[in-house]
Amino acid sequence: MEERMGRRFAGKVALVTGTAGGIGRATAIRLAGEGARVVAADRDRDGLARLADDIGPLTALVYDAANGDASAAMAREAVAAEGRLDMLVCNAGIYRRGHFEDIAREEWDAVIGVNLTSVARIVQAALPALREAQGSAVLLASTAATHGIAYAAHYAAAKAGIVALAKSLAVEFAPAGVRFNAVAPGRVKTGISAGLAPLERQDPSLLVRSPRLAGLTEGGEPDDIAGVIAFLLSPDARYVSGSLVSADGAQNVG
Template identity: 40%
Template sequence: MTSRYAGRVALVTGAASGIGAATVRRLLDEGARVAALDLRPVEEGPDLLALEGDVRDEAQVAAAVARAAEWGGRLDLLANVAGVASYQHTTDVTLAEWERIVGVNLTGPFLVCRAALPHLVAAGGAIVNVASLAGVRGWRYSAAYSAAKGGVVALTRSLAVEYAPHGVRVACVCPGSVDTPLRDGLVPVANPHPKLAERGGALLDPPVADPAEVAAAIAYLGAAEARFATGAILRLDGGAGA
């Protein structure tokens, strides 16, 4: 595998499982030193720093980013992967659930980006945010999740414009269904409308992506060869939006 991240330092959120864990493995394989942030502990290694924290907590985020930059001596890539989801009829969504979904999926990436940007400017680095197909098209029974992920798409575009003059690239991936614990934990809504039951499925077989496929896209968008992809919103949906 290529060593395009040799000498580079990355910070990955949501690093304990799913797309986050696959991204950590991919970046390590490509020569990066990786700081892995999650609520759950991650096993440390020679080039892997385990950080525990909640991306919704401003103080915890600031401390984690500072520790990552201190450990690595620089910060070249931020991969915002942490996320949560649920399926609910909109009239059943409580304010607490709205705040949980938006907090992890949108406020979290904002806080981590804000804390990491001075380090990324110094290194001429990159941010890759993980949104969702639900952030770029209508998605059934996912008002809070779709709103949050749509916000991540807009945040990506705004940061790409603002920080291009400072040498920082910002891009976003929008996966469809991915084989992760997040997907396994989703509970279907009761009494779904029959017209919505199969809406938006992938055209490929199997219709669910492997986390490693998303990690490969993150690694590309975060690398120097993707210089002209700043502001890009890359859909990884198996043709669902074609």
């Protein structure tokens, strides 16, 4: 791995979820490149092994984000393995699409469970260590949280919950010196977005036709979001807490 010039995270420990690919993987690589010891968590054991091949020694934890108890246990295991926790990035999530009238109770619960409830459980378990380190957390939201998205109401609702969670925790834990922020990516070239095109071809009604979707390009790269996350975790953002930062290439201006 090509090491970056900066070492602003030297001696720090970061727990990043959803690291087998996409934004989570890019974030883990970015933080490790700037000196952090990374705890990488994902359900994909092979993906974690590939990440270790790229960035070197790390603590890899396999967990099921659909299970709240397992998510909390994973966070406690991360702290126990490294003895501290300075940075938390809750990135793991799932995306489902369909007409609202057709969303089954089980699918609604699954999307809310992975994208919101699991995140809350991880934060709860990590808070003692974050408080001790006066650390920082970044929770991954989505532009769907603020602008809505057709045919993914459950996903948008979960991500809106993430925004509210980050803002509420920022206020509650400001006296303890712990910062919380949320990042709202637009369309990014990840496994999730790659799966949208075939779905839209099968059912054209799932494609929301809007000039906003073009943004600056056809979509951002995971590294674009990782850079924003790294800034929010860094000392350069010491006075930034309770913020929602959009990284969407002007897709949702206005």
